[in-house]
Amino acid sequence: MEKNKGPRLLLIPLPVQGHINPMLQLAQILHSNAFSITIIHTSFNSLNPSNYPHFNFCCIQDGISETESSTSDLLNFLIQLNTRCVKPFKECLGKLLSEEPIACLISDAMCYYTQDVATSFNLPRLVLRTSGASSFVAFTALALRGKGYIPIQESKMEDEVTELPPLRVKDLPMINTKEPDKYYEVLYNSVNKTKTSLGVIWNTFEDLESSSLATLSQQFSVPMFPIGPFHKHFPTNNNTSSCSSLIPQDQNCISWLNKHKPESVVYVSLGSLASITEEEFLEIACGLVNSDHPFLWVVRPGLVHGYEWLEPLPSGFVENIEGRGYIVKWAPQQEILAHEAIGLFWTHNGWNSTLESICEGVPMICMPCFTDQKVNARYVSHVWKVGLQLENGMERGEIEWTIRKLMEGDIEGKEIRDRALKLKEEAKVCLGLGGSSCSSLERLVAHILSLELFNFEAS
Incomplete structure (x- = not known):
């Protein structure tokens, strides 16, 4: 006490x-x-x-x-x-x-x-x-x-x-x-x-x-x-969210990130409450693989309706992505977004996740599920313009296209990344x-x- x-x-x-x-x-x-x-x-x-x-x-x-x-x-x-x-x-x-x-x-x-x-x-x-x-x-x-x-x-x-x-x-x-x-x-x-x-x-x-x-x-x-931003009032090693996490965090993913080049990895996490269908889950999996970019994917237990964890994935999927993909049940998100290897955040746009991404200058793929997430996604894509929203649900072709656009530096993708870095600086100055x-x-x-x-x- x-x-x-x-x-x-x-x-x-x-x-x-x-x-x-x-x-x-x-x-x-x-x-x-x-x-x-x-x-x-x-x-x-x-x-x-x-x-x-x-x-x-x-x-x-x-x-x-x-x-x-x-x-x-x-x-x-x-x-x-x-x-x-x-x-x-x-x-x-x-x-x-x-x-x-x-x-x-x-x-x-x-x-x-x-x-x-x-x-x-x-x-x-x-x-x-x-x-x-x-x-x-x-x-x-x-x-x-x-x-x-x-x-x-x-x-x-x-x-x-x-x-x-x-x-x-x-x-x-x-x-x-x-x-x-x-x-x-x-x-x-x-x-x-x-x-x-x-x-x-x-x-x-x-x-x-x-x-x-x-x-x-x-x-x-x-x-x-x-x-x-609350979490930026303190050093990264003073991480309140780690202590308060209701799900054990997999720290091994940081070692995995350390093996990758700067801004090369797509980080995917849909938060602590969202749930998706088996079909949507498989579209995400295929879109990530087809993008040809390394990815760190948080699959929370119970994320997929009717399944405990990774059961819907095709036989051999996890083995085939070894080295290029890493799947965890939960992750130290603030530490991940601050890691130099992260180039893109695919998020449900909960406010904590949105703000944490802004603070690290990481562009976003927006896939909101309910309540304020929908508003946040619209502001990310059309007001602050630091991300793109998946407007047509989860379809592997659109997923692949969106990842490539933001990761491979065409004109619009570069402009989004530049704006994200500017917002990061503003968050620091405040x-x-x-x-x-x-x-x-x-x-x-x-x-x-x-x-x-x-x-x-x-x-």
């Missing part, structure tokens, strides 16, 4: 990989700015306190069954989490407040149940948005529901969303569900409880999303703190003294201290 070193903050992440990582990175940033940290986490995807000796931990029993905790049904999981966690969170919060003063609560925006509980204790609540600002602009545009966009109609998929350029209807942050009203309810609650918070923390930076941040500042009356994220972090620290002082005077 840590020694109390400054005002105490309570942080509560949404218990899925892509949300745990940035919350723990934020905890580390705030701890380095003289705050004491307590992490409140659920029994589902429970964290290991021994990995973070400088934090305190409090586990709440969420009461979610094994069926309900299946993140393959993300919508139902979110609803159950925000229902079942209210009582145990309230009990936990009451106990912690009885032991010592707390400056504020910082919760994931999707843990919207925390707002009313915090209010009942007069505890200030800040929100961490683990998605980008651009996708949150789309999330907040709830008026779209009355304009025929939700539920999405197949006949309108290619239509432009005039209120949200450059998005088309197909780029809206939706999930596949037969209950669109429930999805709308989750969005509504998340957005409204964010609006009633006392500030929003973003894992992004001004130069990347200045327009979207400005739009949100007009829509919300709460302060905004874009202090990202964290330096006087940079936008550095200044925003200073404002955040001052804001939290002002909340603590207000709390003290009110009590």
